[in-house]
Amino acid sequence: MAAQIVFIVILTAAVYLFGKNVAKVRRNILLGRDVDRSDNPAKRWGIMARVALGQSKMVKRPVAAILHILVYVGFVIINIEVLEIMVDGIFGSHRVFAKPLGGFYSMLIGGFEVLALLVLAACVVFLVRRNVIKLKRFSGTEMTAWPKSDANYILITEILLMGAFLTMNASDYKLQLLHFGHYATAGSFPIGAMIAPLLPNSTEALVITERVCWWFHIIGILAFLNYLPYSKHFHILLAFPNIYYSNLNKKGKFTNMDSVTGEVKAMLDPSFVPEGTEISRFGAKDVTDLTWKNLMDAYTCTECGRCTSVCPANITGKLLSPRKIMMDTRDRLTEVGNDIDKHGKDYNDDKSLLDNYISREELWACTTCNACVEACPVNINPLEIITEMRRYVIMEESQAPASLNNMFGNMENNGAPWKYSQSDRLNWALNN
Template structure:
């Protein structure tokens, strides 16, 4: 009988890890639905540096100092406090209690640090909540930010408030730990509030807080896949695989190069006549990197808040581009889960999720790309969809067709004669 808690704990741990891994596999499968071409992943040393600087070092977060500082607190708190998970898991599996407390002074230093961070995280998260729900900072609100995205953002904050509180309470009600007086910097201040409680009551309270805390963590772990909070994992690969060339460089499509070479007589048409599709209209046309981008997006809206089209009231929102992409990929993935393989649902990312009006509003100014704290590139999806509109659908605004006709016929976007190119000096 005495092993029942250990068994329950192990079962919970294993099943939640198994569920998490199942979702990671699904995530990987969905990312790999993207069959579009990407540039080869070269210059790994530079990429490791980018990851260290941008994801680990949070270098781009601080361009907005208040949000940046608060985010660094929560991020550091998350990493540091999670060290305690090692002890919690060992205690849970083997039925021990604070297995590392015997190491003495260092243990106190660590737990003390965890407790201080727990308080800092609590403060930061409450400020985050206030910014979202009381101050109502503009970038947290747009058409797409209602329903689940809004709830998701708040839920994450509630999760963190609850987990940090439980951590402090579990320490505060641990009589043995309080008697050691080693590292209870914050919980020692909460302990007096439980003065009148019997040891028995405190024991049950401590056990309850301990269990709720670890169960909360396991739920949060499995919540990630369904949430924008997935960025805590994907920010790392995303910054690694993010572009390392000048952001002005828009990839040259190899398939087009081949076609143009054939047209110019520089290459021979290949025997195999594969159907080539140009640009992106749905999930499988995207590259795996574009889908990774979509899953990494935290919906912070920094991109949208600097988008010149969005600022001036156009429909385009780079964040919405990323969110719609993720929604469509998820739907596509669920369709496969249900049917074994994808069954046509008469929907497309381009059209049903992202409209032409949004795409044609982009000035390709790269403000969204520059602003993203984790190297997401909304512009690349916008451009690939324009490519589809032009090269597959022949659907361009009339003025753009005129512009392109002029280039084709006169070598300039306006109807001037190429022979007159030197007349500017007259």
């Protein structure tokens, strides 16, 4: 009974803390401007099924794709057993689903063990890729000590959890063979049976090993759950809604501000009366000027570096890294959220995403080619953030680079980006 009470207290505390942390992330995301992404639900469900469940954009890098699918599918399916562990923990039972499921239970446990071994192996390979081979896309100025450690913490945790799961089953299997206590024959343990000879023969030692691994496994999962909101691995949960709310417009299509569109229409047609739209700011200077979808993108970023690895500006040595844009947005949003918790929603720390986190050199290095958008495995769009910040610099501060100011002047005077007058357009075309 004491063990049951302890388990219920730990479970309740873990669920409460997770809910509290998720609510805070949700609050932070909703600090962004509203944007309608409710159109065409059938198409959105299809994209989510293909990209999130089917991992369709991962397969462009086959080795990483296979390893990721093993970890993703294996970890999700193995954690189905968490339901049984929770029931056992609350009611003091042991493998409560064994009798009702019969032979199917043996097949499940056997499958879980094989998947656990594959997950463990994949995590070891991931660790080697990051820390021994040191793939280039896992490095960069933004990949400081914490981002690198975060990835390693998760991989090591998954290895430990899978190891505890297999050792728990091996101890259970050996106790079943000894017909000890309540360890009645339940399940098939193909991997556990291979580990069992390495364990002690003493029933007391086996029970201790089984119980320690049982507690470590479930507490580790609950701790992992509460670590997610602080980690890049929050994409495990956010990838699905983030992909569902993807931008369905063609890549590169810019959004127009309704207020500006109304003013232009009024200039062209004196009879047109624009709707009274309040203009708070042109473009984005800080995270609260971005849309909630941009902010969800920031929390969903996996820091995998695929976007940066294909960015032509970054490849040619420019300062821009699309991954850094997303990481900076998330860090700034977290800072704003913490300030709200400490000082209230009206607090101003005199900082902004522009300049304090993202430099203007980074913004103007972008070629708007959409390579980063295409490469992201969870449909994140760094380009939207970049263009909104550029819009602020131009429309609010009038601080566009000289080359752009020349183009703007030519557009105004000649109706084209070039310096030639409209009457000379045909001559220019024929000569080129």
